[in-house]
Every structure is written in C-alpha cells, then in structure tokens.
C-alpha cells in the first residue's frame with residue numbers, strides 16, 4: 001500500500017521548503033559528499049533519494065524517499081522529537097502501512113515591535129566548552145599555560161588563558177546586544193557549567209553513576225565498559241566519555257529551543273604550536289558549517305535522519321551565508337587574516353573550502369546535530385604572540401561583563417554578521 005504522510009498542519013511550519021532536484025544534488029556534491037565517500041550509499045535522482053546499506057556484504061536498499069516527500073520530511077525533522085522521527089523513519093523503511101502523524105502545538109507567535117525588526121527571531125548561543133576556572137579548563141584541556149621556564153622571552157612570569165571563559169564572556173555580551181534588538185536569545189549553558197545545567201563536578205557527584213547504570217540497562221554500553229568508566233578519575237572520564245556525551249546534550253538543548261539561527265563561539269589555537277607552552281606567530285579566523293559527512297555517520301537511524309535533513313533543508317546554504325559574513329566581520333574588526341585550506345592540516349585533510357572565504361565544511365558533532373542554520377566561529381588564535389597578552393587584560397566593561405577589547409570586538413563581529421544576515 002502506498003505510504004502516505006498526513007502532514008497538513010505541519011506544512012504551516014517555517015521549515016517546509018520546496019526543494020528541487022537540482023538544489024538537493026548541488027548540496028550533496030558541494031557540501032556533504034566528501035571526496036565521493038557517500039557515492040555507494042546515496043543515490044539522488046529527479047524522482048527520489050535512495051539510501052543503501054551493505055550489512056550482508058551485498059548492496060541493499062535501506063530507504064526510498066520520493067520527491068513529493070522531501071519537503072514534508074524536513075518539516076517533520078524540525079517539528080518532532082528525535083524519538084518520534086526515528087519511529088517515522090522505521091515505519092517508512094518497513095513500508096506497507098499508512099499512518100497519521102499527530103502535530104505538536106503550533107510555534108509560539110513572537111512579538112512584532114516597530115523599530116525592532118529582529119523581534120520575531122530566536123537565536124541560540126553556544127559558548128564553546130564549559131570552564132569558568134583554570135581548574136576546569138585543565139580538566140577539559142582547553143587552556144593555555146605559558147611560563148618563563150618554557151619561554152624565556154615571555155613578558156610575564158606566567159600566563160593562563162581558559163577558552164571557556166572567553167567564549168562565555170563573548171556570548172554574554174552578544175546576548176545583550178541581540179536582546180536590545182528584540183531578539184529572543186538563549187545560551188546553552190551557564191557560567192562554568194555544562195549544558196546539563198550543573199557544573200562538571202556536580203554532574204560527576206550526582207549523575208555519573210545513574211547515567212552509566214541506565215546506559216548499561218538499555219545496552220548502550222557493556223558491563224566491562226561500565227566498570228571501566230566508573231573507576232576512571234574525572235580528568236580521564238571527561239576525555240573518554242563526558243566530552244561527547246555533553247555535546248549530544250548541547251544539541252538537544254539547542255534543538256528544543258527551535259532557533260532560527262545557532263551561534264557557536266570558539267577561540268582557536270595554532271595546531272602546530274602543540275603542546276602550547278609558548279606563543280606562536282600565527283593568527284587566523286575561520287568558521288565551520290555542516291558537511292563532509294562520512295559513511296560512518298550513516299550507520300545509525302539517527303545519523304541517517306540527520307543526513308537527510310542536511311540534504312533536504314537549506315540549513316547548510318544559510319549557514320554558509322551567515323558564516324561568510326561572520327568571517328568578514330571577524331577579519332575586519334579584529335584585524336586577523338582569514339584562514340585558507342593550506343593554513344592548517346585539519347582544514348586541508350578533513351574539511352572542504354566553500355566559495356565564502358574562511359568558511360569550511362567540517363564534520364563536527366554540532367554541525368551534524370543542530371537543526372538550524374549555524375555559524376561556528378573560531379575568532380582568533382589565543383596563543384598568538386600579541387593576542388595572548390591582549391586576552392589577559394581586563395579593561396573593558398560591556399553590559400556588566402568585565403573583559404578585554406578582543407572579546408568585545410569578537411562579540412560585535414558576531415552581532416554585525418547576524419544583523420547583516422537578517423536585514424534585507
């Protein structure tokens with residue numbers, strides 16, 4: 001029996017975008033299909049998209065999505081919970097029966113205030129990482145520590161920078177700037193906290209055992225791994241388990257908010273300056289957008305749904321546009337050069353350059369999981385020989401946030417890019 005989706009009310013939603021074959025094919029070739037790695041797994045024709053699997057060693061059809069289902073699929077992805085979407089996918093895969101999809105409550109109508117043109121927008125800001133102290137920055141391994149011992153030319157006895165503090169300050173300033181324009185803004189985390197709404201220490205104390213026990217119960221981890229993780233100290237546990245687990249939670253927090261745009265804030269380092277004990281002479285800005293999907297990402301149902309959403313929505317196209325504006329603003333305001341593919345191994349080997357300068361497709365967890373257009377900005381290199389001193393200063397107070405000029409300029413760059421993006 002023909003499979004029918006009853007989605008009349010869902011089509012009212014903002015995500016129901018008609019997609020032509022040409023748009024979808026171009027998106028696949030330009031952003032998603034990194035070095036042809038998905039050729040065996042995905043076929044796109046003017047009539048349908050077919051996903052293939054090779055579980056038995058033979059090529060088998062996993063799912064067929066005909067052209068007239070493309071738009072509704074995206075709408076459903078953005079409206080429904082991941083669990084509901086997985087059920088739809090499994091039913092679609094099994095074929096045979098028709099069913100009705102209950103729609104959720106309609107989106108809340110936002111305000112319309114004269115002089116506040118962005119008041120209907122919802123923006124989620126993700127301050128990268130979580131440290132609000134050097135102690136936590138060391139646990140999450142997102143810190144710089146320069147000392148005269150390692151670096152005799154250092155102008156100070158020692159110098160410490162935590163990326164999570166810089167990103168939180170930037171996010172806090174940007175939030176206030178956008179709120180003044182009437183934008184509804186939320187942050188994925190509080191100061192020195194995880195996206196679970198508590199500090200890492202509190203999570204370890206109150207939630208580690210319970211979480212691992214429930215993962216064991218639903219067979220997401222085996223008994224041996226459970227035992228191994230339970231015994232682990234908090235530094236190792238962060239790297240082995242918590243870092244990725246927390247990113248999943250971040251994506252849930254973001255997607256629950258249903259933003260029009262997600263802003264992910266990071267500060268970079270020179271990868272060749274490892275182990276970051278002395279300043280570097282490189283300073284660059286760049287931004288990441290979704291893309292470069294690997295066949296490994298298509299192993300689970302959730303992964304396939306994410307891929308289809310990226311393929312069938314214009315989130316990636318919109319991400320490139322706003323990220324291109326961001327890189328322009330960062331470079332102009334901070335006077336930092338724009339990164340090229342040849343500037344870093346990860347850009348050259350794992351990313352695709354787009355036609356917007358400094359904007360690269362990168363297969364990062366948040367790039368795959370966030371269900372909105374996004375700008376993932378890497379503002380500057382913290383370990384640069386002048387930046388590292390500038391980032392230590394505490395001379396500026398913006399909206400009650402005590403910080404340095406570089407952070408204020410970074411926040412203004414995000415703000416300008418957002419305003420330009422949403423202003424016709």
Ligand SMILES: [Zn+2]
Pocket residue numbers: 128129163266267268
């Ligand atoms: Zn970072």
